[in-house]
Amino acid sequence: MSTPLIERLATAVHDTTQPVMDEDRADLAEFLPLALAHAQVAGIVFDETRVLALAVHALAFVRRVRTAEHLDPLDPELASELRAERIVSARTLIDTYCAPREFLAGDTEVLLLALHFEAAAQLQTQSTPQA
Amino acid sequence: MTVKIVIGHRLGKGQAVADGVRAAGGEPVLIAGPGADMKVGDVMAAEGAALGISFCGSGGAGAVTAKAKYGHDIEFGMRSAQAGVTAVEQGRTVLGFGFLDSEELGFKVTQALLKKLGEDAS
Numbered sequence: 001m002s003t004p005l006i007e008r009l010a011t012a013v014h015d016t017t018q019p020v021m022d023e024d025r026a027d028l029a030e031f032l033p034l035a036l037a038h039a040q041v042a043g044i045v046f047d048e049t050r051v052l053a054l055a056v057h058a059l060a061f062v063r064r065v066r067t068a069e070h071l072d073p074l075d076p077e078l079a080s081e082l083r084a085e086r087i088v089s090a091r092t093l094i095d096t097y098c099a100p101r102e103f104l105a106g107d108t109e110v111l112l113l114a115l116h117f118e119a120a121a122q123l124q125t126q127s128t129p130q131a
Numbered sequence: 132m133t134v135k136i137v138i139g140h141r142l143g144k145g146q147a148v149a150d151g152v153r154a155a156g157g158e159p160v161l162i163a164g165p166g167a168d169m170k171v172g173d174v175m176a177a178e179g180a181a182l183g184i185s186f187c188g189s190g191g192a193g194a195v196t197a198k199a200k201y202g203h204d205i206e207f208g209m210r211s212a213q214a215g216v217t218a219v220e221q222g223r224t225v226l227g228f229g230f231l232d233s234e235e236l237g238f239k240v241t242q243a244l245l246k247k248l249g250e251d252a253s
């Protein structure tokens with residue numbers, strides 16, 4: 001199972017030491033549509049650059065879930081720079097993916113994903129012509 | 132000859148890495164502000180830099196963006212200075228790290244780059 005976005009990602013990291021493997025494709029095929037549906041509900045459009053950045057982040061994320069790896073905590077101030085609803089919705093998205101895998105992702109995962117959505121939202125705002 | 136190394140950090144940090152680059156004899160170009168990791172390829176092109184170092188949560192976004200836009204040879208998801216040294220030795224031109232703002236990283240990666248450039252020139 002794959003998608004054009006997953007294949008774009010696979011091409012981009014093909015020559016690295018961590019190419020996209022079959023199990024990555026399977027996990028990404030589940031997570032990325034969830035993430036993009038989540039973005040659509042929030043009214044966020046990822047451009048070609050941002051969606052690839054989201055995909056490579058997702059690749060690392062699904063690998064961490066598979067290996068039950070937790071990231072180190074981030075500066076708590078970071079959360080204060082993001083809107084609360086952005087963090088709540090990122091938590092919902094992550095838990096939706098993680099729950100069937102019996103993995104409870106830490107707040108760092110939530111913040112990192114929320115940052116991707118916030119960056120895309122800000123870029124969208126900047127590129128929207130003002131009336 | 133000055134060897135420029137561009138540094139972009141998702142959270143607008145990277146000063147320690149820049150200090151390490153300078154200490155090893157390179158010229159750091161530290162991109163200011165949050166989201167700087169996504170600008171590494173653009174700034175490398177503008178500055179004529181030999182290497183880009185991108186920092187974000189998973190260590191991939193900035194590197195993959197630089198690859199997609201400029202065709203750089205990348206390594207991503209790295210978490211140690213030694214991994215960066217190995218990547219430079221392999222000829223990678225953009226390195227993607229997790230959040231690892233350390234002088235040691237900047238110093239060792241710059242040392243490796245200067246050594247490689249010297250070898251390639253001889």
